[in-house]
Amino acid sequence: MTPIAEIENAHTMSVLVDNEPGVLARVIGLFSGRGYNIESLTVAEVNMEDNLSRITIVTSGTPMVIEQIKAQLERLVPVHGVNDLTVEGPHVERELALVKVRGSGEKRVESLRIADIFRARTVDSTNDSFVFEIVGDTGKLDAFIELMVPLGLIDVSRTGVAAIARGTTVLDHD
Amino acid sequence: MSKNQLSGSQILLKALSDQGVDVVFGYPGGAVLPIYDELFKQNKIRHILVRQEGGAVHAAEGYARSTGKVGVVLVTSGPGATNAVTGLLDAMMDSVPLVCICGQVPTHLIGNDAFQEADTTGITRPCTKHNYLAKDVDQLARQIHEAFHVAKSGRPGPVVIDLPKDVMMAQADYLPPAKVKHKSYNPPVKGDLGKIREAVKIMAAAKKPLIYAGGGVINSGTAASQLLTQLVQTTDFPCTLTLMGLGALPASDKHFLGMVGMHGTYESNMAMHDCDVMVCIGARFDDRVTGRIDAFAPNSTKIHIDIDPSSINKNVRVDLGIVGDVGHVLEDMIKLWKSGQNRADEKAMKSWWKTIDKWRERKSLSYDREASIIKPQYAIERLYELTKKRDEVYITTEVGQHQMWAAQHFHFDRPSRWMTSGGLGTMGYGLPSAMGVQIAHPKALVVDIAGEASILMNIQEMSTLVQYNLPVKVFILNNQYMGMVRQWQELLHGGRYSESYMEALPDFVKLAEAFGGVGLRATKKEHLDDVINEMVACDRPVIVDIAVDPKENCYPMIPSGAAHNEMIFGPGDDADTSVSDEGMVLV
Ligand SMILES: Cc1cc2nc3c(=O)[nH]c(=O)nc-3n(C[C@H](O)[C@H](O)[C@H](O)COP(=O)(O)OP(=O)(O)OC[C@H]3O[C@@H](n4cnc5c(N)ncnc54)[C@H](O)[C@@H]3O)c2cc1C
Ligand SMILES: Cc1ncc(C[n+]2csc(CCOP(=O)(O)OP(=O)(O)O)c2C)c(N)n1
Ligand SMILES: [Mg+2]
Numbered sequence: 001m002t003p004i005a006e007i008e009n010a011h012t013m014s015v016l017v018d019n020e021p022g023v024l025a026r027v028i029g030l031f032s033g034r035g036y037n038i039e040s041l042t043v044a045e046v047n048m049e050d051n052l053s054r055i056t057i058v059t060s061g062t063p064m065v066i067e068q069i070k071a072q073l074e075r076l077v078p079v080h081g082v083n084d085l086t087v088e089g090p091h092v093e094r095e096l097a098l099v100k101v102r103g104s105g106e107k108r109v110e111s112l113r114i115a116d117i118f119r120a121r122t123v124d125s126t127n128d129s130f131v132f133e134i135v136g137d138t139g140k141l142d143a144f145i146e147l148m149v150p151l152g153l154i155d156v157s158r159t160g161v162a163a164i165a166r167g168t169t170v171l172d173h174d
Numbered sequence: 175m176s177k178n179q180l181s182g183s184q185i186l187l188k189a190l191s192d193q194g195v196d197v198v199f200g201y202p203g204g205a206v207l208p209i210y211d212e213l214f215k216q217n218k219i220r221h222i223l224v225r226q227e228g229g230a231v232h233a234a235e236g237y238a239r240s241t242g243k244v245g246v247v248l249v250t251s252g253p254g255a256t257n258a259v260t261g262l263l264d265a266m267m268d269s270v271p272l273v274c275i276c277g278q279v280p281t282h283l284i285g286n287d288a289f290q291e292a293d294t295t296g297i298t299r300p301c302t303k304h305n306y307l308a309k310d311v312d313q314l315a316r317q318i319h320e321a322f323h324v325a326k327s328g329r330p331g332p333v334v335i336d337l338p339k340d341v342m343m344a345q346a347d348y349l350p351p352a353k354v355k356h357k358s359y360n361p362p363v364k365g366d367l368g369k370i371r372e373a374v375k376i377m378a379a380a381k382k383p384l385i386y387a388g389g390g391v392i393n394s395g396t397a398a399s400q401l402l403t404q405l406v407q408t409t410d411f412p413c414t415l416t417l418m419g420l421g422a423l424p425a426s427d428k429h430f431l432g433m434v435g436m437h438g439t440y441e442s443n444m445a446m447h448d449c450d451v452m453v454c455i456g457a458r459f460d461d462r463v464t465g466r467i468d469a470f471a472p473n474s475t476k477i478h479i480d481i482d483p484s485s486i487n488k489n490v491r492v493d494l495g496i497v498g499d500v501g502h503v504l505e506d507m508i509k510l511w512k513s514g515q516n517r518a519d520e521k522a523m524k525s526w527w528k529t530i531d532k533w534r535e536r537k538s539l540s541y542d543r544e545a546s547i548i549k550p551q552y553a554i555e556r557l558y559e560l561t562k563k564r565d566e567v568y569i570t571t572e573v574g575q576h577q578m579w580a581a582q583h584f585h586f587d588r589p590s591r592w593m594t595s596g597g598l599g600t601m602g603y604g605l606p607s608a609m610g611v612q613i614a615h616p617k618a619l620v621v622d623i624a625g626e627a628s629i630l631m632n633i634q635e636m637s638t639l640v641q642y643n644l645p646v647k648v649f650i651l652n653n654q655y656m657g658m659v660r661q662w663q664e665l666l667h668g669g670r671y672s673e674s675y676m677e678a679l680p681d682f683v684k685l686a687e688a689f690g691g692v693g694l695r696a697t698k699k700e701h702l703d704d705v706i707n708e709m710v711a712c713d714r715p716v717i718v719d720i721a722v723d724p725k726e727n728c729y730p731m732i733p734s735g736a737a738h739n740e741m742i743f744g745p746g747d748d749a750d751t752s753v754s755d756e757g758m759v760l761v
Binding site: 017018021022025026029033064067068071072074075076077078079080081 | 295296299300303304307324356357358359482483484486487488491
């Protein structure tokens, strides 16, 4: 059995930063320079007035590494706060994917049927292709994409995870 | 445009002066000419012209570490900035507060591979605490003040301001250094009282306690060293220091066990291995100190005081982490210790000290004092003995065996008298660093304890010493080898001395003279004292070339990948010196 201290788990971190040039490079450079994993990363401005962006990072590591990642991120001057959503309590994670499938006949019909089950929307279609838009957590997107493989999957574009705490909790602003 | 506006260069100089800067170490070039023009027109800030930008950064480090102030560097774009990079990383690793102003090509040319353009913020991002590309002259004053705040607060470190030439020439209003309250950057100072109380409780119950203190105590200021001394004396706990912490507790204090780690004393390392409570104060569990992590102080409860949360639980899991400034936390800790009338278990302490005294008897720093050849340890011992009565003595070092012997055999009773490159281990650090120390302390005796290989890495700064009449003493322990490399090759690589012999060494006496300094040499033991006395008495820059035993190794030593209780002691010791496979890959 692997001791708990050595088990690597995925963690979703929400990082509030000043929206200034180079801030993303600082965060990414920290991860590559120190050998941490990035499974997904999203970033966009979330507060125009105070000029803040939120970076959501899904990373994985042992508990000690995760604690280091948080401390290292907090050390960056333009970082306002870091929340490890995975340990801090219930939260919602969503990701969007655009999934392109090429095919005809039976397979084409089947892909539409599955899209319907997954509540994916068809955002583009030609005689022999569809682009589906699907929103959900990472597991749901993975499942959908896997089902599309035998049905003619040719391209995928995913946004990475955006996340927020459930209830009235507001993520660290400081 | 109001008529009170200043140019970017004027704003820079005004901001520096408002930040209390009186000296800048620099080197000019096309991209910083407007700044040099302003420097020319004023006399508040002194500019020291180095001979290579790397020298400027180390000089600023020596200046900063010996004064507690922020060191300031000014270099041009492109090659000027890239030459500064090693020094910036050196300052980052050793927590030295610096502000480095780099010239940059004008904003409209950035990204065009313009003449002498470098992506300075990109290159320096991982080797600075923070950096700025100052594209907007209206923000310049604020950014400079902020840079000083970031450099010196929290865990200190280097900050770069990359300043495009057009911004130096643009006009804006000046902003004085109002109390900077940064939006997101506000490092803690006070430690959590509940945790400090808990620490005191653990300490009072200890039977075999050890205080392990480091560079953070020096960073925290002179008062912190006094508080550390007070804590040690009140608790009667033994105390060991890291390479970076030497001087934080007077070496003459009876509680001091000597340096800890790879080349630390037997008593320090054994105490670290066997202690039941370890109080780490402003040190960072560096691998030079811990040795094999899974055998590190296996039976101890660990308390860690550090201002940087990322230092806590980085290499070693601790039981109680206290985030805060050493000075503030120690003040609270001593108060709580005294008010709770805590006393360590008298009987246990007595037996712990008895064990430690047994380890001390091992005399792990001893060497062959009867040898007719000059032993490097002997040379340092004599340097110490012949200068210890002086009021102000500052020692810098290069990197290698001589550095370790200096740490072992020169004794520091005060903080900030010892400047060495610990984290990065930068050969070439010592001479320019000594230059910075001498600028800050013109009357002091400043000695760079050097190796003949390291000194050649920044020897050009001899020229700066002569220009400004800085009487720095370069004390070369000339063993004709990259001794530290040779030692590892002897222990780890079957004595195959691949490229570690220094062929075609210069005549250091003539070299000193060629620069306009004084050259001295000692080849015989009986001449050593005279040469040291002559060196100390000289009021000019001096290089002393001391012919020491080329084959001497630095002991004691914890071989790579070994535990604290697996030290080796050199000749006469029949311990197993073989290194494990895991140890072979370590540096
Ligand atoms: C050839 C060679 C051999 C070496 N051998 C040894 C050896 O045998 N033994 C040894 O000890 N070292 C040795 N070193 C040095 C070693 O590499 C490290 O640089 C050193 O051990 C680190 O010292 P430190 O732990 O005191 O930390 P520092 O690097 O000085 O870091 C200071 C710590 O204190 C914290 N801090 C800073 N300011 C404050 C404050 N105000 N309040 C609270 N905390 C603060 C920082 O966050 C940091 O964690 C060697 C180096 C070389 C080049
Ligand atoms: C810039 C740099 N390059 C290489 C090294 C690796 N290194 C560490 S010690 C050493 C030899 C130093 O020789 P010397 O200055 O003569 O000192 P000694 O060990 O002989 O006292 C070398 C090459 C280093 N620390 N820094
Ligand atoms: Mg040498």
